[in-house]
Amino acid sequence: xxxxxxxxxxxxxxxxxxxxxxxxxxxxxxxxxxxxxxxxxxxxxxxxxxxxxxxxxxxxxxxxxxxxxxxxxxxxxxxxxxxxxxxxxxxxxxxxxxxxxxxxxxxxxxxxxxxxxxxxxxxxxxxxxxxxxxxxxxxxxxxxxxxxxxxxxxxxxxxxxxxxxxxxxxxxxxxxxxxxxxxxxxxxxxxxxxxxxxxxxxxxxxxxxxxxxxxxxxxxxxxxxxxxxxxxxxxxxxxxxxxxxxxxxxxxxxxxxxxxxxxxxxxxxxxxxxx
Amino acid sequence: xxxxxxxxxxxxxxxxxxxxxxxxxxxxxxxxxxxxxxxxxxxxxxxxxxxxxxxxxxxxxxxxxxxxxxxxxxxxxxxxxxxxxxxxxxxxxxxxxxxxxxxxxxxxxxxxxxxxxxxxxxxxxxxxxxxxxxxxxxxxxxxxxxxxxxxxxxxxxxxxxxxxxxxxxxxxxxxxxxxxxxxxxxxxxxxxxxxxxxxxxxxxxxxxxxxxxxxxxxxxxxxxxxxxxxxxxxxxxxxxxxxxxxxxxxxxxxxxxxxxxxxxxxxxxxxxxxx
Numbered sequence: 001x002x003x004x005x006x007x008x009x010x011x012x013x014x015x016x017x018x019x020x021x022x023x024x025x026x027x028x029x030x031x032x033x034x035x036x037x038x039x040x041x042x043x044x045x046x047x048x049x050x051x052x053x054x055x056x057x058x059x060x061x062x063x064x065x066x067x068x069x070x071x072x073x074x075x076x077x078x079x080x081x082x083x084x085x086x087x088x089x090x091x092x093x094x095x096x097x098x099x100x101x102x103x104x105x106x107x108x109x110x111x112x113x114x115x116x117x118x119x120x121x122x123x124x125x126x127x128x129x130x131x132x133x134x135x136x137x138x139x140x141x142x143x144x145x146x147x148x149x150x151x152x153x154x155x156x157x158x159x160x161x162x163x164x165x166x167x168x169x170x171x172x173x174x175x176x177x178x179x180x181x182x183x184x185x186x187x188x189x190x191x192x193x194x195x196x197x198x199x200x201x202x203x204x205x206x207x208x209x210x211x212x213x214x215x216x217x218x219x220x221x222x223x224x225x226x227x228x229x230x231x232x233x234x235x236x237x238x239x240x241x242x243x244x245x246x247x248x249x250x251x252x253x254x255x256x257x258x259x260x261x262x263x264x265x266x267x268x269x270x271x272x273x274x275x
Numbered sequence: 276x277x278x279x280x281x282x283x284x285x286x287x288x289x290x291x292x293x294x295x296x297x298x299x300x301x302x303x304x305x306x307x308x309x310x311x312x313x314x315x316x317x318x319x320x321x322x323x324x325x326x327x328x329x330x331x332x333x334x335x336x337x338x339x340x341x342x343x344x345x346x347x348x349x350x351x352x353x354x355x356x357x358x359x360x361x362x363x364x365x366x367x368x369x370x371x372x373x374x375x376x377x378x379x380x381x382x383x384x385x386x387x388x389x390x391x392x393x394x395x396x397x398x399x400x401x402x403x404x405x406x407x408x409x410x411x412x413x414x415x416x417x418x419x420x421x422x423x424x425x426x427x428x429x430x431x432x433x434x435x436x437x438x439x440x441x442x443x444x445x446x447x448x449x450x451x452x453x454x455x456x457x458x459x460x461x462x463x464x465x466x467x468x469x470x471x472x473x474x475x476x477x478x479x480x481x482x483x484x485x486x487x488x489x490x491x492x493x494x495x496x497x498x499x500x501x502x503x504x505x506x507x508x509x510x511x512x513x514x515x516x517x518x519x520x521x522x523x524x525x526x527x528x529x530x531x532x533x534x535x536x537x538x539x540x541x542x543x544x545x546x547x548x549x550x
Contacts, residue, residue: 007527007528007530007533008493008495008525008526008533009532009536010535010536011536014532061336061337062336062337064339064342064535066532067339067535067536218283220283251283252282252283253282253283255282256336257282257283257284257289257341258282258283258284260284260285260339260341260342261283261284261341261342
């Protein structure tokens with residue numbers, strides 16, 4: 001594991017590392033914010049999953065989360081959104097291939113050799129972080145857009161690993177919207193029954209989990225009606241009496257300006273569950 | 276004037292505009308954050324000047340200033356750092372030409388037709404902002420690196436226009452360091468006597484102004500010893516009994532992670548002077 005960047009930030013350190021991933025069969029970057037802490041102290045971790053086209057940089061440069069991570073004494077880890085490199089399959093579209101891993105384990109050629117982002121996040125990266133950084137092995141998960149989908153799915157399927165789940169502008173029902181249907185057809189094949197384990201709305205309907213979920217969604221998000229459809233999550237949670245807090249934010253769009261405006265509330269939400 | 280971007284942000288609006296500049300003879304972008312405010316309210320303005328290679332985007336995406344601008348009810352305007360475009364002279368180096376206007380009025384060919392950033396900031400942009408936005412025509416100025424130099428020079432030379440001055444990692448004595456000597460030779464010519472009106476340390480020594488100055492400087496800034504030399508500003512202010520507060524910040528570097536960590540204090544500092 002090699003450190004690529006280290007910057008003092010709000011009394012702690014914003015760092016970026018590269019390591020060779022077994023799950024993804026390529027070199028992967030991740031960023032990690034480590035608050036100032038006493039020598040033997042162990043801290044909880046929030047994982048942040050970014051959306052389409054992003055890498056490990058977007059969140060740490062634009063979200064303004066470090067201040068609140070420092071205040072609440074939580075580590076934040078933000079991985080890249082897919083395997084990368086010349087030896088990794090890709091597609092010319094922004095919403096498939098590199099930069100668009102969708103947090104699934106692909107089963108279809110040519111993707112199945114590298115596109116195992118679900119396993120990478122849940123197992124390999126988490127174990128790497130717990131081995132090399134001062135964590136207390138208690139974690140939560142959050143994300144944006146396709147990364148909001150990732151956070152919901154990974155959190156719901158692993159209630160023993162993640163104390164709480166939050167998302168900005170998530171794709172809540174990928175099986176029912178163009179982004180998700182295109183990606184799942186490519187990565188998982190045509191059998192839609194196999195998509196359900198990666199669909200938050202479907203998972204809620206069969207969930208034994210009851211971690212609290214916080215979702216923020218801007219009303220002026222250009223992807224709201226066709227791709228995001230938070231009302232489907234709201235309905236599913238209502239039917240199952242699942243604890244969801246959905247904030248519709250008047251005037252906000254899909255950008256990091258939206259995320260920055262409300263990241264303080266998300267980190268505070270997780271911090272309560274992590275203690 | 277054309278609006279290029281508009282994003283809800285911390286209850287207000289982060290916008291980006293383009294206009295045709297007379298001073299610079301080219302199209303120029305600037306960004307403006309406008310806090311939520313009541314209908315007829317007029318707000319003070321802080322101008323932010325960015326450093327080498329930057330444009331109107333860096334500050335608004337990375338500094339996290341909008342939260343504090345909203346809290347203190349101040350507008351923040353961040354212009355580009357030089358004239359731009361195919362018809363504007365340029366140089367292959369990152370520290371001369373486009374992206375490196377150094378906030379001077381160039382007198383030397385080929386720069387003198389476009390590179391009038393001093394006039395652009397002090398007169399043209401300020402009048403444009405006061406004409407089109409809800410300002411009360413009271414302003415302060417701040418910046419980073421070459422933009423910290425710009426803020427110091429512009430503030431010191433216009434004590435009636437700017438209530439207070441602040442800078443992160445500024446070039447305080449451009450006449451004495453490689454970045455400044457290269458740029459001033461190109462833009463202003465070989466007569467160093469003519470450089471003094473663009474050199475903050477020289478200006479302090481003859482200043483009738485006494486606006487408060489706040490400077491933050493990271494101790495791990497890779498440009499600290501060769502290009503920035505805050506001790507020269509500190510000495511000059513001490514000799515002249517000029518009100519300078521210089522914070523040396525242990526471990527911090529030259530990046531926006533440093534700026535984000537302390538921008539709250541800078542905006543609070545200006546807000547006091549602007550009321």
